[in-house]
Amino acid sequence: MPTAACDHHSAASRRRLRVCFIVSLAVLLLLVVAVAVLAITALRPHPADTTISTIRLTSVSLSPSRLSLNVTLDVVLSIRNPSPVASFTHDAGHAEVYYHGTLAADANVPPGRISAGSTNVVTVRLTVLADRLAGYAPQLYGDLLGGAGDVSLTVRTTVPGTVTVLGLLRHHAVVLTVCDVVVNVRRPGAQSSSCQYRTKF
Numbered sequence: 001m002p003t004a005a006c007d008h009h010s011a012a013s014r015r016r017l018r019v020c021f022i023v024s025l026a027v028l029l030l031l032v033v034a035v036a037v038l039a040i041t042a043l044r045p046h047p048a049d050t051t052i053s054t055i056r057l058t059s060v061s062l063s064p065s066r067l068s069l070n071v072t073l074d075v076v077l078s079i080r081n082p083s084p085v086a087s088f089t090h091d092a093g094h095a096e097v098y099y100h101g102t103l104a105a106d107a108n109v110p111p112g113r114i115s116a117g118s119t120n121v122v123t124v125r126l127t128v129l130a131d132r133l134a135g136y137a138p139q140l141y142g143d144l145l146g147g148a149g150d151v152s153l154t155v156r157t158t159v160p161g162t163v164t165v166l167g168l169l170r171h172h173a174v175v176l177t178v179c180d181v182v183v184n185v186r187r188p189g190a191q192s193s194s195c196q197y198r199t200k201f
Helices: 002-043 130-145
Strands: 049-063 068-080 086-090 093-099 102-109 112-114 119-127 150-165 169-184 191-200
Touching (some): 049 169, 049 191, 102 119, 102 130
Antiparallel strands (some): 093 102
């Protein structure tokens, strides 16, 4: 009888050990999966975005009688990198300004590097090409001289670059932004804008 009791006790101990081993293994697997999911989420590149902080009209010269126009404006862009672990090094980009769907001005966006979680401010100077707006001259003169002095523009920017995660993984990316902006020529700095952006990897 004592021998049978000992054998029973030993078998119960082995079952408990097996159960503890299985539970421990399951918990370990769950932890590994959770860490892997967190790592993938952290290492996945976050899309950068470009918004217009300010549009400043630096000079406006027009003569309705001679149908001549000279407008220079500074577009202040904020390029934001929301990723907590990746830097964004961008090559020279391109900015375009449209008036009623017609390209009015374009310029290059200078290259740069944005560290993780940071924002770079870039100023791009554009000169409106009067000959491109010849068909809209009466409407443009009306916007500049009449009413409240509001001019509706569309600004498109393309910024290509490379996202580097933890200095190891690299992804090519292109940040595309389209902003509808209303600029007031009578009150410098007065403007409203609505932007849409996307990043292509």
